[in-house]
Every structure is written in structure tokens, then in C-alpha cells.
Amino acid sequence: RLPTVVILGRPNVGKSALFNRLIRRREALVYNTPDDHVTRDIREGVAKLGDLRFRVLDSAGLEAEASSGSILHRTASMTANVLARSNFALFLTDARAGIHPLDLEVGKWLRKHAPQIKPIVAMNKSESLFDADDSLATAANEMCRLGFGDPIAISAETGLGMHELYVSLRPLL
Ligand code: GDP
Ligand code: MG
Numbered sequence: 001r002l003p004t005v006v007i008l009g010r011p012n013v014g015k016s017a018l019f020n021r022l023i024r025r026r027e028a029l030v031y032n033t034p035d036d037h038v039t040r041d042i043r044e045g046v047a048k049l050g051d052l053r054f055r056v057l058d059s060a061g062l063e064a065e066a067s068s069g070s071i072l073h074r075t076a077s078m079t080a081n082v083l084a085r086s087n088f089a090l091f092l093t094d095a096r097a098g099i100h101p102l103d104l105e106v107g108k109w110l111r112k113h114a115p116q117i118k119p120i121v122a123m124n125k126s127e128s129l130f131d132a133d134d135s136l137a138t139a140a141n142e143m144c145r146l147g148f149g150d151p152i153a154i155s156a157e158t159g160l161g162m163h164e165l166y167v168s169l170r171p172l173l
Contacts, residue, residue: 003054008083010103022049127158
């Protein structure tokens, strides 16, 4: 059985974009996870990254309650299901936005619900920061506050940083 990597992060950081890049031209299997209020699709596919092959899961997302800023129970319980089936996690953030309060929430949530998983933090949407080294370094410094080590800089849209992602995943898989 292939190792399983789940893509986690707050909404809009580019989880689905990265999923699509990793499974490119291969089929995504869509399955439903029923829960209290909604049924959401979770996509699963076989990722190819250099000579690495792994199962990848596009998580339902960890949405926030507009008022409290804390993670919604329904998406959190679904993501917990996905995590239980995963060996590794990619924790996606947005390099341009810098660290967001919800990123800290996701980190807290992850430490609580899946302490066995040490995620790789990947700052997505880094393509526009690559020409400005200092802003990339500033964003990277901020991301260290998540407590999961140094982030890598990627772009799901342009493919930048896919080699760094490969280098980070390779010893794990
Ligand atoms: P998700 O909610 O985390 O699954 O995020 P999506 O994959 O739906 O992406 C959210 C938005 O960010 C979309 O408008 C994407 O086109 C955009 N996006 C995703 N990846 C990148 C990237 O690497 N660079 C830029 N500039 N935009 C991106
Ligand atoms: Mg998505």
C-alpha cells in the first residue's frame, strides 16, 4: 500500500491547486464523508513527484466560524477522519498573506488531534515573492512560529519549489 499524505490548511491557501498538480492527468477518486450537517467531497489520488509515488488526500478544509475565528466542528471532525488514514501531512499556508490567525489554529488543532504527525509546512503562492528575497525570508521566519520547523516555499500554480517538496518528502516515504 502506498503511503498517504494529506494536504491541510485553512481555506483558500491552494490545497486543491496543489492536489491537482500532484495527481496531474491521473484520476481523482471522490468519496463522500457524511457528518452531522453536510456531506462533503474528499478527493483522493495517486501523486507523482519525481520518482515518488504516494496517495494524496485533499482535505475538506478547516473552516473557521466567522464570529469566533475558531475551527468549525463539522469540517474539523471530517479532517480528523482523513488524518486517521494518513501517514504524513503537508500544512499549506499563504506566503503572500504571511501567518494568519487561522494558521495558528490549524497548528494547534493538528498538535491536539494528530500529535504523531509532524507536518511539512509549505508556503504556497510564493512565486511573486521569489524576486524579493527579503519578503520570502520574512514570511519563512513568521511560519516558524507554527512550531513545525522551517517551511518550504512553493507555488502550486507555477510549480516552483516542487524539487524542495520532493527533497522534504523523500526521506519520509
Ligand atoms: P483551497 O481552498 O485551499 O483548496 O484553495 P484553492 O486550491 O481552491 O485555491 C484558492 C485560490 O488560490 C484560487 O483562486 C487559486 O487559483 C489560487 N492559488 C492556488 N495556488 C496558487 C499559487 O501557487 N499562486 C497563486 N498566485 N495563486 C494560487
Ligand atoms: Mg479546496
